[in-house]
Amino acid sequence: MSRKRSANAVTIHDVAQLAEVSPATVSKVINDVPYVSEQTRQRVLAAIDKLNYRPNVIARSLRKSHTATIGLITDDLEGVFTMAMMRSIEEVASTQGFSVFLCNSYGEMSRERAHLEVLLAKQVSGIILMSGYKVRERGAPALELGRVPVVYLYQYTTDVDVPCIIPDDLGGGALGTRHLLELGRRRIGFVNGPLHFEASQQRLIGYQQALRNHGIAFDPALVRTGKWNEQSGYELAHELMALPQPPDAIFCASDSLAAGALDALHELGLRIPQDVAVVGFDNRYFSGYQRPPLTTIALPLYEMGSLAGELLLKAIQGEPTHRVIHRVPCTLIKRLSCGAPPD
Amino acid sequence: MSRKRSANAVTIHDVAQLAEVSPATVSKVINDVPYVSEQTRQRVLAAIDKLNYRPNVIARSLRKSHTATIGLITDDLEGVFTMAMMRSIEEVASTQGFSVFLCNSYGEMSRERAHLEVLLAKQVSGIILMSGYKVRERGAPALELGRVPVVYLYQYTTDVDVPCIIPDDLGGGALGTRHLLELGRRRIGFVNGPLHFEASQQRLIGYQQALRNHGIAFDPALVRTGKWNEQSGYELAHELMALPQPPDAIFCASDSLAAGALDALHELGLRIPQDVAVVGFDNRYFSGYQRPPLTTIALPLYEMGSLAGELLLKAIQGEPTHRVIHRVPCTLIKRLSCGAPPD
DNA sequence: AGCGATTCGGAAAACGTTTAATGTCTGCAG
DNA sequence: CTGCAGACATTAAACGTTTTCCGAATCGCT
Incomplete structure (x- = not known):
């Protein structure tokens, strides 16, 4: 019989043989092609079941x-x-x-x-x-x-x-800014990543748009750019808070930056969010574990x-x-x- | 000619035709089969290159x-x-x-x-x-x-x-414990996850083995088990520190537990590692961001x-x-x- | 009874490879 | 001159499907 096949390669021919039918018919029942009688269909299905037959998708794809x-x-x-x-x-x-x-x-x-x-x-x-x-x-x-x-x-x-x-980085930038504005913050610092990233540019534009929509003047002194990492966030937050008129909120273009900013604010003995609100960006894994847990813009x-x-x-x-x-x-x-x- | 094929399906036949040779020969040069003259080999390679031919792996696999x-x-x-x-x-x-x-x-x-x-x-x-x-x-x-x-x-x-x-959870348990012992710690608490996890059991056994090898008696009061999460770590660390003889080190069977333990220790005003050393397990992403950054056993x-x-x-x-x-x-x-x- | 339409089933040609078998040279030894 | 052993190249049969086409049987009409 067909025992010459390599180990357990049961093919459509084996099924056909057992069901006493042609391979073409077996193919038809597998693929739900019309014009096969219920009776043979059952016979074929039984054979498939008995032999535990699985079509070889490779062969199928070839054709x-x-x-x-x-x-x-x-x-x-x-x-x-x-x-x-x-x-x-x-x-x-x-x-x-x-x-x-x-x-x-x-x-x-x-x-x-x-x-x-x-x-x-x-x-x-x-x-x-x-x-x-x-x-x-x-x-x-x-x-x-x-x-x-x-x-x-x-x-x-x-x-x-x-x-x-x-x-939509622009939208995200606007979203975070608007949220802070709606909470009553008026001087919102923006801590950004390197500007050669399109994401940085877009997030910044979003920030500016949201300010404009709320009738708040854009103050360039409130935006700082650095690297994406915590260290930058730490340093730039310090810079912002050293301003004559320090911000009452900081929006960071990444959660890493925000983590650094949080460090800086803690160091200054400031309360978050009472004294300074902070919003991050990316919704990284660790953002929920910050102190306090970080409000952030989630990437979709x-x-x-x-x-x-x-x-x-x-x-x-x-x-x-x-x-x-x-x-x-x-x-x-x-x-x-x-x-x-x-x- | 062979323009009847679906779009850009250039096959071995096309190559063969262009190189004025049989498909079998093309196959041989593709697969480095001996007995094809250098001259035809070059001709075939040229044709392959010209047609930008790529063998159809599906067909190959089929055979x-x-x-x-x-x-x-x-x-x-x-x-x-x-x-x-x-x-x-x-x-x-x-x-x-x-x-x-x-x-x-x-x-x-x-x-x-x-x-x-x-x-x-x-x-x-x-x-x-x-x-x-x-x-x-x-x-x-x-x-x-x-x-x-x-x-x-x-x-x-x-x-x-x-x-x-x-x-090798057992080995990991022993490794962390041994490290603390070698640093001079003598009362090492063990904060474990649920015991129905084989990992918990194994890590605990490793802990016990390391103690024994250092000639330190195993004190059941020093081991606590809870869930895998921070909350458990926090609570169990508090329990340990409330002991009449509190530990000088805590080995946590997961980094989450360790994060909670860190919280508890901070809350008690203890210095880490001076007062209590802490070691985690798993080398999770956040373990490097703890305060202080967490020494831990990395999963391989x-x-x-x-x-x-x-x-x-x-x-x-x-x-x-x-x-x-x-x-x-x-x-x-x-x-x-x-x-x-x-x- | 005749006949077209419908339903069912199979034979065989694909799909693009690899490979076993076969054939044709060429050269060389006897 | 014969025979034989490489070296090359080709033919054709696989691999396991799907699908086209065709034939046979059945059915529903007139």
Whole structure:
């Protein structure tokens, strides 16, 4: 009989033979193709069950040239924002019957290139290129390699016709500022990261817009820029508080900066939020563990991830893809450092 | 000509045609099979280059029944220990030419089952089942589905013949305790997590062993068990410090417990490490941000991940796999809470 | 009874590779 | 001149599906 196959490779032929039917018919019942009688259908199903048959998806893909597989290339698998996006990508993919290949490029173009090659060789139906935070822009990867849909997640580029997904940093900047304004704060300091990051620029613009909308004059002395880290936050907060008219609130463009600012304020013996309110940005893991727990602007990482997945899957299904930059809105996480009652 | 193919599907036939040679010959030069003349080899390579041909790995796998692909199913994609293990798995896989499918089961058996089915249907060469911390034991997944090698990572089960990889919690418990003993501490409190976790049991045993090896009597009054969280750490540290003979050091079985303990000690106005030294366990992200930065026992997550990858790949290459529980040693991360000079 | 439409089932050709088998040279030893 | 052993190259059969096409049977009409 068919015992010559390698170990446990039960194929559609085995099923066909057992059910006394042709492989074509078996295929039909598997794929719910009409015009197979109920009786044979049952016979085939029984055979499938008995042999514990599972279709070989590889073979299927070969014929159908559709693998139900997408590739996910990340800059930094251990990046602080990676997991959340990955989680939602995996979720939308798997609920739609897709599997996802995980690739880590370590930010090296050569590795990214290599991963792209194998993904395409493995006939993925689409690819998500994901970054975290730092790297936001770069040349187009070698998309000429194959004509599979691509979406950029948390990064973008203008030289390629591809949808990009990033957080709405401007809106986030406005959101945090508005929150402080609504709590009655009038001199709001802004501690920013390096200005060559688009995120910094956008968050600052948001801050300014919110001030303007509230009829508060923008005071350049109240904004400071440094690195993204705690040390900068510490130093710049000190600078702000040393002003002749120190601020009654500090909005930091990252939670790390905010952590440093908190240190500085504690050092000065100031009460938070009574004397100075503090709002961070990013909703990093540790922000809830600060003293006091930090009110912050959350990056919409889940939403960005699922948007990426959905966009890609639609593109795979043939929907035309435009060169759009999707800016996903940030949300406010109220904790104790701003003075408002927490969520 | 061959323009009838779907868009940009350049196949081995196209190459063959351009190079005026048979597909078989092209295949040979691709796979470095001997007996093809240098001249035709060059001609074929030129054609490949010109057409920008990439072999269709799906088709290849079909014939060779070997996909160079592994599956990774995790309990909890967002688990605190997941990323590090994932990173090293991806690394060893990709350096050996394997791709990895990422699957998240959310700890639900039905999802795990479903993922297993599609992984097997997609003909993966092997599967890693990964957990984090909490779930350590459970029934065997439906391996009868297919005969592909499996390894368990950060979880284990005894009812299946499969290699398991877990941290050496006992060794870690001993390591932290020994470190405190060597720094001269003599009354070391032990704040533990729930005892139904094997990790708790093992860490406690390690603690006891280290004491014994140093000739210090084990005092049951010095060990407390609660939950894994900060709150427990806070309360149990208070209990310990209220003892008639309070400890001069506290070893916590998790960094969360340690964070709570730190709170309690601060509240009591005690200096760390001068009055009480503290050591945590897990090397969580926030442990370096405590006041003072927490000395802790690091879980060997990278090592566990790469071990998992290597074991799986070896098994795929045919090496027989035993039912072994690999306990990977933990390491000591010296920071400021123990009194020793940091690394 | 005749006949088109509908339903069911199978034969065979794909899908893009690899590989075993086979064939054709060329050169060289006897 | 024969025979034989490489060295190259090709043919064709796999791999496990899906899918087109075709034929047979049945059904519902006139």
